[in-house]
Amino acid sequence: MPESQEPQRTVADVIVERLSTWGVERLYGYPGDGSNPLLGALQRSDAAPRFIQARHEESAAFMAVAEAKYGGSVGVVTSTQGPGAVHLLNGLYDAKLDSVPVVAIVAQQHRSVLGSDYQQEVDLPQLFHDVAAPFVQQVNTPEQVPMVLDRAFRSALVRSQPTVVILPHDVQQADAPELGQEHGVMVTAPRWTNGTRLPHEDDLAAAAELLGAGERIAILAGRGVAHAQHEVLELAEHLDAAITTSLLGKPYVDESHALAAGTIGHLGTDASAHAMQHCDTLLIIGSNDPWSEFFPAPGQARAVQIDVDASVIGNRYPVEVGLVGNAKEAVRELLDRVPKRDRSRWRLAVEGSKRRWEQTRALRAETPAAPLNPELVVREFGSRLAPDAQLAIDVGSCVYHYARQIHLPPDVPAHLSSTLASMGCGVPYGLAAKELDPSRPVAVLAGDGGMQMLGNAELLTVADRWRGWADPRFVVLVLNNGDLSEVSWEQREMEGQPRFTPSQDLPGFSFAGYAELLGLQGVRVTEPGELAAALDEAFAADRPVVIDAATSPHVPLLPPFPGAKEKLDSMRGALEAEGDAGAEALRLLDAYVSIDKDRR
DSSP states (O other): OOTTSOOOOBHHHHHHHHHHHTTOOEEEEOOOGGGHHHHHHHHHOSSOOEEEEOSSHHHHHHHHHHHHHHHSSOEEEEEOSTHHHHHTHHHHHHHHHTTOOEEEEEEEOOGGGTTSOOTTOOOHHHHTTTTTTTOEEEOOSGGGHHHHHHHHHHHHHHHTSEEEEEEEHHHHHSBOOOOOSOTTOOOOOSOOOOOOOOOOHHHHHHHHHHHHHOSSEEEEEOGGGTTOHHHHHHHHHHHTOEEEEOTTTGGGSOTTSTTEEEEOSTTSOHHHHHHHHHOSEEEEESOOOSOGGGSOOTTTOEEEEEESOGGGTTSSSOOSEEEESOHHHHHHHHHTTSOOOOSOHHHHHHHHHHHHHHHHHHHHHHSOOSSOOHHHHHHHHHHTOOTTOEEEEOSSHHHHHHHHHOOOOTTOOEEOOOSSOOTTOHHHHHHHHHHHOTTSOEEEEEEHHHIIIIIHHHHHHHHHHGGGOSSOOEEEEEEEOSBOHHHHHHHHHHHOOOOOHHHHBOOOOOHHHHHHHTTSEEEEEOSHHHHHHHHHHHHTOSSOEEEEEEOOTTSOOOOOTTTTHHHHHHHHHHHHHTGGGGHHHHHHHHHHHHHHHHTO
């Protein structure tokens, strides 16, 4: 081709240009022949999003979800057809259940072979029908491409849900269309904006009256308070209200505040359980938390709910008043309407419960458990988070310790797969956080199960990319106990069954040794006396570090007291049935119960 001759623009080039116009800076994915035209267009463009290759499409989808969570924008992921598309599903369900905007761009076989049972042919609209219910569309003509992309982005942003664009190979290869005003062609704009939504005046008046009549008020703060953190604390002070949080809401409430009772749920705090069990009024702000059995009993409390999404009002609790609007503005309106309390008896009870819980969690962490008590390890890990750090949490027993033992510094974002609760998300989340802002240190908290599932593979991605980061600090703390311990304790507590060794034992693996093989730094910790120095070394290192902490699988994962008392007989019976194998866990269970008794 003569140098002066410009290559013919294709639909793939139009896709890349549209992504750039939408402000997409990173495209997570894994290559395949179905997406080669798109990859070629990325290579040709000077303004294209950077392609970030994961080790697996599931990880790439998790990275796109994390991009949206940490960055507050749309995460974008791409894959080839067939198995690549199928692998995206878990990450896309993470986006769906945690209400996160993600756009998946998925390749498909040529249009001419669809319906022939061709190689890697999967009915992609059907495959993604549930996970991308707001918008899943196959592009069948070049003229559709801009319109479908625009609608996918707008739908994801408006509904905070994943959307899917399916691109047959031959459509990607086709010449770029010249769009004009003609029948059957929709010309759209790559634009989206949002406004402030205020509750109706009558609803505000009813909510103010209900809250004003309450004597023992508890607030449940979810992720929807992200932009209303100051206002929520001010309202709590105004009403002498306990502040509890969902798991997604935890990063947005200053847990050092005297009224901050912590996270609710099975992995929640004793102080949150006290607030929920004794309140007579509940204010839910920006939360659709599924742990409804840890809410006040129906009929115990009158309730108000604030949410920007009208469809979730009354979804988890029989509320009397719903305020549909942005949390920041709605709370400000309430502040002008409700009477101020002054050191009520309820406030004193909430503060007392908080103090007792702070003592309890410290004593639990100090309880000897060989080789290491994971609560101590996580507590010390959390205390070293820098003010500009970003934290990613995998799923498993580590979430209990995160919820209970880490008080996040202000402005430190922390994210995990909450509602889907999918293991393996930790390192992919951390990678996305780092790619979003390479100048900030990243910390990842994971268990050995999640690391063996996906994390180890994505450490290869860390090893491949870290030299390009402005700040190389990427600290992965692995709680290595050889056990799928959350499920082990669920077997004992929920089913009254002894731990089932064939399903629960994990293969031994040297995470520190593996890190060294990858050119990272690995640190093995087996004794409490080694912990502080190892953590300090990791957070000051000149490269990513994997801390391989040998933790005890026997530390109990108790629900909050006093509700935990109902489960003790079940757990004790299961542990006694385990014989010698359950003796250490039984000892620790009794030690934790004793700590709780001493605090009451």
